[in-house]
Amino acid sequence: NLKEHQNAQLEILGTLGTAFAVFDGNYKLAFYNKSFADLWLLDTSWLENSPAYTSFLDIVQRKF
Numbered sequence: 001n002l003k004e005h006q007n008a009q010l011e012i013l014g015t016l017g018t019a020f021a022v023f024d025g026n027y028k029l030a031f032y033n034k035s036f037a038d039l040w041l042l043d044t045s046w047l048e049n050s051p052a053y054t055s056f057l058d059i060v061q062r063k064f
Helices: 002-014 034-039 052-061
Strands: 021-023 029-032
Touching: 002 029
Parallel strands: none
Antiparallel strands: 021 029
């Protein structure tokens, strides 16, 4: 039940227009929505590989 509840929440969060991402306890990307990818001009295939938070910061710094 807990997993189903979590999946339902993530599905709802994924549809929001507000950009956000969740990094886990190991600083790896655990979840993001399309608005997050669009805001930072990130390739979704890169995001799907659960990059580390430091990698995200490096990419964003180079872009902007």
